[in-house]
Amino acid sequence: MKDYEKAIEFYKKSITIREKSSSSDDLELATIYNNIAVAYTKTEDKKSALYYYEKALAIREKKLPWNDPSLVSLYSGIASIYSSMENKSIAVKFYEKSLKVQETLSSPNHASMAIMYYNTARTFEDLGNCEAALKHAERSVKSARLAYGPDHSEVKENQKLVDHLRNKQNSTDSSDAF
Secondary structure: OOOHHHHHHHHHHHHHHHHHHOOOOOHHHHEEEEHHHHHHHHHHOOHHHHHHHHHHHHHHHOOOOOOOHHHHHHHHHHHHHHHHOOOHHHHHHHHHHHHHHHHOOOOOHHHHHHHHHHHHHHHHHOOOOHHHHHHHHHHHHHHHHHHHHHOOOOHHHHHHHHHHHHHHHHHHHHHHHH
8 A cells, every 4th residue: 555655656746747848738647647546546545546547538538549549448447436436327438438449459458358348247237237238248258258268267257247147137027027
């Protein structure tokens, strides 16, 4: 914990120096904001993490194309914070933005996509949208297979979520029939 606090202190000093020597929309400044956000995430200070993630996002969205790979982890980090703050609807939006960028890349990171699809599925489930949750869970299995092979524990774990959601959907469908 103390190391993260020290890192935050140094990053803030770095911001002060950077702001004097460059414009307020400098990409290096966005990187520092992102790094502070990550450090705040590790200290469980979600509001500060979100504040710095959003500062980084404002710069990157202004300076970079919509499908720049550096936006993937930024969107995912923001989604994670919103999800942990129980703001699931905003979390879903950022998970989906992250996936949209990832899907456009010439060589997508299937392991990362499997995690994002899984997290998005869980978030949709929390929102009560079983159909969207199932769609994302199935994609998490597909991505995990591409990343790890068919017999990997990650594939099996993601398949459990698919099975759970199908059972949940079937039980909802059968209770609607009565």
